[in-house]
Amino acid sequence: MGILSTSLGIGATFGGLYALRRWRENQWESCKTNRRLDGQVAIIxxxxxxxxxxLAEDLVNRGAAVVLACRNTTAAKEVAAKIKQQCPEALLDVVELDLSSLESVRKCANILLERYPQINxxxxxxxxxxPPKMGIKTVEGYEINFGVNHLGHFLLTNLLVDRLIASTPSRIVIVSSKLHEQGSMDWEGFEGTKEFEGGKRGPNAAYCSSKLANVYFGIKLAEKLESRGVSVYTVxxxxxxxxxxxxxxxxxYSWIAIIPIAFWFMKPARIGVQTLIHCAVSEDTENETGLFYRDCKVYQSQANLNTKTINELWELSCKLCKIEW
Ligand SMILES: NC(=O)c1ccc[n+]([C@@H]2O[C@H](COP(=O)([O-])OP(=O)(O)OC[C@H]3O[C@@H](n4cnc5c(N)ncnc54)[C@H](OP(=O)(O)O)[C@@H]3O)[C@@H](O)[C@H]2O)c1
Structure with a gap:
């Protein structure tokens, strides 16, 4: 009797938690578009x-040819093989890209430009x-979060932008984070000439700052591409x-606090990806550019979006990538 009632109690608790979680998941926004992407080329x-x-699975199922630009090409080929198992007509390609090496970014861009006359x-x-205390730098010696999350993408976008302009209407989606609101521009920390101010502002300081760089990049890129048929979205x-x-x-001991918070606030990737799909595919965002999105809606950033700082980041990024833009 005791074992039975304990088992029933445990079962009811887990069943209740499962139902609550499913209800919670249904509260999050999802992108409703059924839009097809046949004939379009997408690079992720x-x-x-x-x-x-x-996201690769979603875009492939809409008919796009999808390029997985990844540092671990073995893992990327496994992902491509799994998608192909479920969708045999999937158009998938894998190209090596290590964003912590500007040389690798250039090689990847050259391959993409050779293979794809159109990039949408x-x-x-x-x-x-x-965490900055790990002291990890890019191949060129820049702070790793800044180098991978912003600088590598800055160069990749620069090298592909003419192809995107030639393939209009086209879209660029920059994946940032709300944590950008806690970031700041630590120029010497970014360049790697001084340790990033991580100690003072927490272990995620460099990550938050790289995500603020994503937001600044999105604003300036949209301005540069205005009237060129390429929309820019930061997400x-x-x-x-x-x-x-x-x-x-x-x-x-922190897990005791984290587990209930995660239970309520953390999304599975299939839900988190919805805002990326909203920006990459939806008809609703077609005529928008230069905005920040969260939960499939425009979000007003609380960060200081100062034009002078945005321009300074652009100039520093050009200098570090050795490009003019
Ligand atoms: N998860 C969140 O809660 C959250 C919240 C806000 C924003 N975001 C943003 O969402 C984006 C996707 O992250 P995720 O959450 O999906 O994390 P994830 O599962 O860790 O995926 C990150 C991807 O980036 C790749 N990557 C890492 N370093 C790279 C490099 N040097 N060159 C090329 N590729 C590299 C990883 O490849 P490997 O397999 O080779 O490591 C992996 O494929 C990120 O920009 C992140 O900042 C995530």
């Missing part, structure tokens, strides 16, 4: 896991969140169960 950076992987959608999705996917925070160490 970082599609071996998390949001990029789910570029999703700057790949990202890392690495926060919300808080998702992915591998992003794999380098963050959380003390054991």
């Amino acid at each position: 950076t970082g599609a071996t896991s998390g949001l990029g992987k789910v 959608i570029l999703i700057n999705n790949a990202g890392v969140s690495i 926060c996917p919300g808080w998702n169960y992915t591998k992003l925070f794999r380098y963050s160490s959380v003390p054991f």
